[in-house]
Amino acid sequence: MSAAGSPGGQDRISPTDDAGVRARLAASHVAVVGCGGLGSNAASMLVRSGVGELTLIDFDVVEESNLNRQLFFRDQLGRPKTEALAETLLRITPDVRLNVRTLCVDAENLLGLVGNADVIIESVDRAEAKAMIANTVMRELPQVPIVCASGLAGFSSANDIVTEFVGGSFYLVGDLTSDVRDSLPLLASRVMVAAAHEAHAAIRILLGHPEA
Amino acid sequence: MDISVALFAYLSQYQPDGLGGRQPRAMRFAQDTSVGDVIGFLGLPNEPRVVFVNGRHAEDESLLSDGDRLAIFPPVAGG
Numbered sequence: 001m002s003a004a005g006s007p008g009g010q011d012r013i014s015p016t017d018d019a020g021v022r023a024r025l026a027a028s029h030v031a032v033v034g035c036g037g038l039g040s041n042a043a044s045m046l047v048r049s050g051v052g053e054l055t056l057i058d059f060d061v062v063e064e065s066n067l068n069r070q071l072f073f074r075d076q077l078g079r080p081k082t083e084a085l086a087e088t089l090l091r092i093t094p095d096v097r098l099n100v101r102t103l104c105v106d107a108e109n110l111l112g113l114v115g116n117a118d119v120i121i122e123s124v125d126r127a128e129a130k131a132m133i134a135n136t137v138m139r140e141l142p143q144v145p146i147v148c149a150s151g152l153a154g155f156s157s158a159n160d161i162v163t164e165f166v167g168g169s170f171y172l173v174g175d176l177t178s179d180v181r182d183s184l185p186l187l188a189s190r191v192m193v194a195a196a197h198e199a200h201a202a203i204r205i206l207l208g209h210p211e212a
Numbered sequence: 213m214d215i216s217v218a219l220f221a222y223l224s225q226y227q228p229d230g231l232g233g234r235q236p237r238a239m240r241f242a243q244d245t246s247v248g249d250v251i252g253f254l255g256l257p258n259e260p261r262v263v264f265v266n267g268r269h270a271e272d273e274s275l276l277s278d279g280d281r282l283a284i285f286p287p288v289a290g291g
Contacts (some may be wrong), residue, residue, distance in 0.1 A: 127289045132260075150285070152290050164265060168267060168268050
């Protein structure tokens with residue numbers, strides 16, 4: 001399916017059409033760019049919600065320092081995050097379709113990795129990579145909605161994390177200010193709030209009810 | 213020409229009135245002013261940013277027109 005028309009109000013699934021919701025999500029494809037604290041948790045929520053296909057992109061391996069907020073387990077230490085996450089997601093939903101891409105995204109390979117998705121979730125950690133992904137997608141794939149995260153570190157109120165429609169195909173999740181570079185810790189509770197916002201923003205886009 | 217400029221997160225401290233906040237400010241520039249010219253005028257740091265004009269993605273080279281609404285977001289790290 002294509003969600004391109006959804007932000008404009010087309011292809012809206014009725015909130016009470018449970019079968020329609022299930023069918024739409026089962027036919028949907030979300031690309032998750034970055035499988036750390038945001039991406040691993042968002043991916044699990046998408047799979048539990050019934051999204052039928054995910055592309056999982058990350059270059060990194062599971063480290064002990066990840067276990068405080070990322071959906072990995074001690075027996076997965078040292079394994080590529082994409083493969084470890086895929087294993088967990090298949091335990092949740094054995095027939096979910098997963099495209100595992102263990103590599104580092106850049107401006108050259110990004111479009112080939114995410115171009116077939118209905119929605120893209122940006123869930124990397126570095127500000128430079130966030131800007132590159134957002135700018136490249138909006139420039140080259142303006143019809144594909146992208147949900148980005150900015151501002152989720154620290155332990156200020158979780159209520160400060162919101163989902164906003166900024167313009168074009170761009171949705172933004174976070175408090176916009178809490179920067180991990182300011183020595184703020186990354187805590188599972190707040191990271192997962194942001195991950196849930198990203199997953200839910202994607203689901204609402206897919207169902208034709210995007211954040212306005 | 214008159215445009216409005218909204219600066220988000222820490223960039224709001226670069227609003228000329230010094231008051232911060234994400235609400236847009238009215239500014240006047242010469243014709244053929246680009247997004248990059250406004251960024252230079254405001255003295256924004258050379259940090260990653262995402263730029264919109266009238267709710268559509270724009271580049272530093274994009275030329276502005278009278279009545280345009282410019283918004284600049286700085287992604288912050290963490291994920």
